[in-house]
Amino acid sequence: MTRELPGFEAVADSIRALDDTVHQRVRLGILTVLTETRRADFGFLRDTLELTDGNLSRHLQVLEGSGYIAVDKVFEGRRPRTWLRATDAGRAAFARELRCLRALLDRADDQGRSP
Amino acid sequence: MTRELPGFEAVADSIRALDDTVHQRVRLGILTVLTETRRADFGFLRDTLELTDGNLSRHLQVLEGSGYIAVDKVFEGRRPRTWLRATDAGRAAFARELRCLRALLDRADDQGRSP
Numbered sequence: 228m229t230r231e232l233p234g235f236e237a238v239a240d241s242i243r244a245l246d247d248t249v250h251q252r253v254r255l256g257i258l259t260v261l262t263e264t265r266r267a268d269f270g271f272l273r274d275t276l277e278l279t280d281g282n283l284s285r286h287l288q289v290l291e292g293s294g295y296i297a298v299d300k301v302f303e304g305r306r307p308r309t310w311l312r313a314t315d316a317g318r319a320a321f322a323r324e325l326r327c328l329r330a331l332l333d334r335a336d337d338q339g340r341s342p
Numbered sequence: 343m344t345r346e347l348p349g350f351e352a353v354a355d356s357i358r359a360l361d362d363t364v365h366q367r368v369r370l371g372i373l374t375v376l377t378e379t380r381r382a383d384f385g386f387l388r389d390t391l392e393l394t395d396g397n398l399s400r401h402l403q404v405l406e407g408s409g410y411i412a413v414d415k416v417f418e419g420r421r422p423r424t425w426l427r428a429t430d431a432g433r434a435a436f437a438r439e440l441r442c443l444r445a446l447l448d449r450a451d452d453q454g455r456s457p
Contacts, residue, residue, distance in 0.1 A: 235390045241371070242367045243392070245367040250367055256356070259353050259357075259446060260353060277358070325447060335374070
């Protein structure tokens with residue numbers, strides 16, 4: 228070390244608290260949309276985030292597996308439709324992620340490294 | 343969709359602009375430390391971020407492979423030492439990451455979802 232700044236343990240705390248399930252960039256996008264809406268359908272999410280069906284499906288499965296989103300497959304008339312919504316656990320996990328990111332950004336601001 | 347908020351294309355822009363090399367949470371921690379210091383040695387990074395040797399090595403290789411850090415292995419007396427520092431490209435990539443994260447956080451603030 229050339230100089231020791233105090234508080235690097237806070238960086239360790241932040242990166243340990245980041246949840247890979249939420250932090251991964253596509254899933255961060257999915258949760259950004261789903262926490263702003265009551266629900267969204269598969270096609271809307273796919274088109275909004277410019278993902279392929281397969282890529283979106285894979286990330287939705289991870290989020291569903293963690294209980295962060297709920298998937299509701301319905302028929303509307305003859306048309307199958309897949310609705311997605313963030314669960315309370317998903318909203319809480321997203322809020323935790325934002326809190327960790329804010330801590331890292333505030334630190335960068337203090338150091339004058341932030342744009 | 344139950345309601346259409348404007349500007350979801352900005353979410354797509356942000357998540358597309360996030361660079362997995364920098365965004366991954368351990369590497370985000372490594373770059374947080376290295377952009378605050380002129381250089382840090384391997385043991386300091388490992389202890390500060392509470393990582394194993396193997397885990398830190400793996401992530402350093404990814405960052406070095408992208409040209410975001412430089413690795414300098416030296417002998418100080420008889421003691422081998424590995425110095426790490428962020429390159430200009432690494433500092434720029436870290437600044438881009440912070441910019442994307444800030445855009446996502448500002449959005450969450452606007453929606454009143456941020457803590």
